[in-house]
Amino acid sequence: xxxxxxxxxxxxxxxAFFDTVAEGGLVFRNGVLTYLAGDTPDFENTIVSIxxxxxxxxxxxxxxxxxxxxxxxxxxxxxxxLGLLENxxxxxxxxxxxxxxxxxxxxxVPDQFHEGYRKLxxxxxxxxEAVIVSGRAFFKDVNSVKDNLFKVHHFEREADGISDRxxxxxxxxxxxxxxxxxxxxxxxxxxxxxxxxxxxxxxxxIYSIKRTI
Amino acid sequence: MEILLFLSxxxxxxxxxxxxxxxxxxxxxxxxxxxxxxSAAIVCxxxxxxxxxxxxxxxxxxxxxxxxxNTLAGSFTVALAAALATFWMTRLKMPVSTSQAIVGAIVxxxxxxxxxxxxxxxxxxxxxxxxxxxxxxxxAVVLFILMKxxxxxxxxxxxxxxxxxxxGLLIVxxxxxYSLGAxxxxxxxxxxxxxxxxxxLSFFGVVTLSGAQQLFLLGAVAIAVGVFxxxxxxxxxxxxxxxxxxxxxxxxxxxxxxxxLFLFASERLEYFLASHGLPxxxxxxxxxSQAVIGAIxxxxxxxxMGIRYRVLGKISLGWVAxxxxxxxxxxxxxxxxxxxxxxxxxxxVHYRFDAQVAAELSRRxxxxxxxxxxxxxxxxxxxxxxxxxxxxxxxxxxxxxxxMDLAFVGRWNIDPGVIGREVDTHWLTSGQMAALWSLAGxxxxxxxxxxxxxxxxxxxxxxxxxxxxNKIWNKELGKKWSFLKLVFQVGERAPAGP
Numbered sequence: 001x002x003x004x005x006x007x008x009x010x011x012x013x014x015x016a017f018f019d020t021v022a023e024g025g026l027v028f029r030n031g032v033l034t035y036l037a038g039d040t041p042d043f044e045n046t047i048v049s050i051x052x053x054x055x056x057x058x059x060x061x062x063x064x065x066x067x068x069x070x071x072x073x074x075x076x077x078x079x080x081x082l083g084l085l086e087n088x089x090x091x092x093x094x095x096x097x098x099x100x101x102x103x104x105x106x107x108x109v110p111d112q113f114h115e116g117y118r119k120l121x122x123x124x125x126x127x128x129e130a131v132i133v134s135g136r137a138f139f140k141d142v143n144s145v146k147d148n149l150f151k152v153h154h155f156e157r158e159a160d161g162i163s164d165r166x167x168x169x170x171x172x173x174x175x176x177x178x179x180x181x182x183x184x185x186x187x188x189x190x191x192x193x194x195x196x197x198x199x200x201x202x203x204x205x206i207y208s209i210k211r212t213i
Numbered sequence: 214m215e216i217l218l219f220l221s222x223x224x225x226x227x228x229x230x231x232x233x234x235x236x237x238x239x240x241x242x243x244x245x246x247x248x249x250x251x252s253a254a255i256v257c258x259x260x261x262x263x264x265x266x267x268x269x270x271x272x273x274x275x276x277x278x279x280x281x282x283n284t285l286a287g288s289f290t291v292a293l294a295a296a297l298a299t300f301w302m303t304r305l306k307m308p309v310s311t312s313q314a315i316v317g318a319i320v321x322x323x324x325x326x327x328x329x330x331x332x333x334x335x336x337x338x339x340x341x342x343x344x345x346x347x348x349x350x351x352x353a354v355v356l357f358i359l360m361k362x363x364x365x366x367x368x369x370x371x372x373x374x375x376x377x378x379x380x381g382l383l384i385v386x387x388x389x390x391y392s393l394g395a396x397x398x399x400x401x402x403x404x405x406x407x408x409x410x411x412x413x414l415s416f417f418g419v420v421t422l423s424g425a426q427q428l429f430l431l432g433a434v435a436i437a438v439g440v441f442x443x444x445x446x447x448x449x450x451x452x453x454x455x456x457x458x459x460x461x462x463x464x465x466x467x468x469x470x471x472x473x474l475f476l477f478a479s480e481r482l483e484y485f486l487a488s489h490g491l492p493x494x495x496x497x498x499x500x501x502s503q504a505v506i507g508a509i510x511x512x513x514x515x516x517x518m519g520i521r522y523r524v525l526g527k528i529s530l531g532w533v534a535x536x537x538x539x540x541x542x543x544x545x546x547x548x549x550x551x552x553x554x555x556x557x558x559x560x561x562v563h564y565r566f567d568a569q570v571a572a573e574l575s576r577r578x579x580x581x582x583x584x585x586x587x588x589x590x591x592x593x594x595x596x597x598x599x600x601x602x603x604x605x606x607x608x609x610x611x612x613x614x615x616x617m618d619l620a621f622v623g624r625w626n627i628d629p630g631v632i633g634r635e636v637d638t639h640w641l642t643s644g645q646m647a648a649l650w651s652l653a654g655x656x657x658x659x660x661x662x663x664x665x666x667x668x669x670x671x672x673x674x675x676x677x678x679x680x681x682x683n684k685i686w687n688k689e690l691g692k693k694w695s696f697l698k699l700v701f702q703v704g705e706r707a708p709a710g711p
Contacts, residue, residue, distance in 0.1 A: 011370050075245065077371065140368055
């Protein structure tokens, strides 16, 4: 049955999409860590990697969307699935944009703030990973979607706290005001990954309620 | 040429049936956007045509309900009345039962022609309105719970579940369409079979379509055209008018409808279970139009989903109004056909209490002092005869019906040409055929004499003792007998019944 085969290929593409975004989260964390370590060649490699992953995620989500529309599949949940894919794609877009800003502006991050940025990147990456697990569950086991959503909220709250403490310590330091503002901007940028994960989690919470029989 | 004109009302009835009843099989699939209307219409039409020509065209299916009406002009008018009532309801987007419209129109004919109305057919309709939605509602809830359990256990991917649901909707819809064609074509075209204008048609000597098959094909095409041109309106009501359904709920609805029809209306299943010593399901009158609404309401109540009670109320009113409307329209149209167009819409029936009838009544143990006043009398009005029997005798309803059946006078000539031409040798057993051939050339004044002669010739014409296992044999025998009674009668037709 041709439709059954193409359905299988779309299932594989959705899985590949989630894999790509999850990998993007790991590359993002690695990128922040290598930047803080001052390892410029490795950092530039992560920029290239995340760029490729972001294009791949875009391509996969577009293919899935096109297939769902052209074959009028899952009419009841098509809008939700497209919303889920687009918002999940925003996570990797934000991560790429953040690393690009590091590459463009090359902010000088004093050692005392490294730990804060590292923890912020970790929390963002963990939130992205948790939301990816929930996203996959939305397609396969809707009852377990909420099992991981609390983790997303946990990491997002953790990122909020880390970011708040980091910004306070930045502004409490003796750095130039312009430097402080730039470091705050980067704290906001790194934190934004967990915010994007939370946005997806909020949508998933509603979609999973809708996806009852 | 006249037959083509009369045929037009059968085609209109077919069109109305397609426009209304297609919603029962594909309404939820189209309403939930799981199947496009165009795809649904193609599958539905194809399987209706297949069902009508393959399973619906056997001799057993030539006895439509309209067989009760004893003139062609009467059949035309009754079919037209049923079609108009169904069409009216379709315009109002109401899913109604075409069979109930036909029964209503026949009651209209009975009233106009002073024929006796079988009270059980009206009781069956009333019971169907209540019992059928209740049973289907319960079946839908049970099926829903089972399906939910299966999904929780097997955890199918959203897209795989979508595919399976779509496939299920198409398969159940296709089977439903096949049954729709097979079960309803007799009501649409059966009555026109004796006056069939079509001869055999051969395609390059390879495929030959008999006249009956062409007639049934034409009726099936009329149903299919109804599906294509006008069924989307009622599909909207079934698919989303009463309650908003999810695709899986849509599948549960059509599945529970099919299961209810299979479990509670299938005599073959009852026979199978009984012959294996298993408990049987009680057979109740069911209708797919009422079943589908029952399933939607049952499921919505169970899930706590919103039901549009206003739409539901309108649908219930439509169910009650359809047979009444059909009966009313039939009565008025018959008046015009009879008095304005001077068409014979019914033939007078004759009853005579001769010595043979009296002897047969006595043999059957039906004796009543009041019957004496009827001896050697000829009566031409069924209704007044029934009233007189009820007034002057203490016979029960069943005995009154038997007396009327025995007293009915007609002429049954067992023409060898008719045996060879009209009787399907695959339908009748060899013993039954041999018995029939042995009566070739005989003439009978009462139908029961013909029947008794058949019973005397072969035990295969005798009813078996009443039991669940024998029920299907006796019913089939009844169909065969009704068929013979119809085809061998010369002149006026006998009223429907045993």
